[in-house]
Amino acid sequence: MLNRLFKKKEEKKDPFVSGLYGFVIGDAFGLPIEFMNRDRLKQNPVTDMIPMGTYRFPIGTWSDDSSMIFATMDAFKKETELPKIYRQMLRNFLDWKHRGEFTPNGEMFDIEKTTEIALRRYQIQVLRDHPEHISCGMTQLSSNGNGSLMRILPVAFYLYQTDIDVMSKEAWEMVKTVSSMTHAHIYSVLGCYIYVIYVIELLKGCEKHTAYQNMQEKINQLEEYQEDLHSIYKRISTVDLATVKEEKIGSSGYIVETLEAVLWSILTTDSFSDAVVCATNLGDDTDTIGALTGALAGIIYGYEAIPEKWLNYIKKRKWVDQEIASFDQYLKQLSIETKKSEE
Numbered sequence: 001m002l003n004r005l006f007k008k009k010e011e012k013k014d015p016f017v018s019g020l021y022g023f024v025i026g027d028a029f030g031l032p033i034e035f036m037n038r039d040r041l042k043q044n045p046v047t048d049m050i051p052m053g054t055y056r057f058p059i060g061t062w063s064d065d066s067s068m069i070f071a072t073m074d075a076f077k078k079e080t081e082l083p084k085i086y087r088q089m090l091r092n093f094l095d096w097k098h099r100g101e102f103t104p105n106g107e108m109f110d111i112e113k114t115t116e117i118a119l120r121r122y123q124i125q126v127l128r129d130h131p132e133h134i135s136c137g138m139t140q141l142s143s144n145g146n147g148s149l150m151r152i153l154p155v156a157f158y159l160y161q162t163d164i165d166v167m168s169k170e171a172w173e174m175v176k177t178v179s180s181m182t183h184a185h186i187y188s189v190l191g192c193y194i195y196v197i198y199v200i201e202l203l204k205g206c207e208k209h210t211a212y213q214n215m216q217e218k219i220n221q222l223e224e225y226q227e228d229l230h231s232i233y234k235r236i237s238t239v240d241l242a243t244v245k246e247e248k249i250g251s252s253g254y255i256v257e258t259l260e261a262v263l264w265s266i267l268t269t270d271s272f273s274d275a276v277v278c279a280t281n282l283g284d285d286t287d288t289i290g291a292l293t294g295a296l297a298g299i300i301y302g303y304e305a306i307p308e309k310w311l312n313y314i315k316k317r318k319w320v321d322q323e324i325a326s327f328d329q330y331l332k333q334l335s336i337e338t339k340k341s342e343e
């Protein structure tokens, strides 16, 4: 009996695992309806994972969002020092872009515009002359798509497991560096940072509304960036998004709209499935909004709350299982090493 109890406890998946599966499911759920507008989805809501759609792929196919997450996780697992991890990330992104690594079907089939330009710039200008450089991201106002936000989740897990205070300069620099590989404008960096803070509050075990308030308190302490926060991220930094009406929530690939849509979907629903269905039925950039929402919902509601049917649909499931399990192992080891070094 005791053995059975222990076994059951062991089998319980931690929030890193449920967050990552949630991410992949949200991505695969949203992909077939990517770019569909909200009015059309209102008439025919999508409440289950479906095949075909924009790219004519089978059910459970995940896209660039998950590919970039897997490429980022792989870099953390392969290297131990941060500068090397960063360079490995960029190498992995190029392997994804040119060789179809980290994809469900062996080829890269979608890429966010700014990511495409930045990676091309990295390959042509930076890698050849300055292979030690990692900053090749775009700094224009128009380069604020959600391309770096979609791959920032592993950074939140890393910061949490290494006990690095999210309000420290070290944490800010890490988020900034990783975003700036492709998206170097302050709006993108701030968007990634807000998501990372919210994820860490959830990992600490805070209830989702409390986590949201804590995140607001934290970002309002960022004296240097108050102007940007109170113009671009005004609603996220000062308003309870849950009280905002759906018609006031955008769902484009612009990082500010994506982040608002994700947080709004989380705050206005009460289960994993409802969060993913709500997020993706907002329309437009459904895969990224679905993925980012799915990750938060996975962390909040746990692995058991993810419908098994959706887990079984995930394309290249065995490989996905291995990638997630090995990253989870890496994170556990990271925490053990951090505690040892603190003693």
Ligand SMILES: [Mg+2]
Binding pocket: 063, 064, 065, 110, 287, 288
């Ligand atoms: Mg995508």
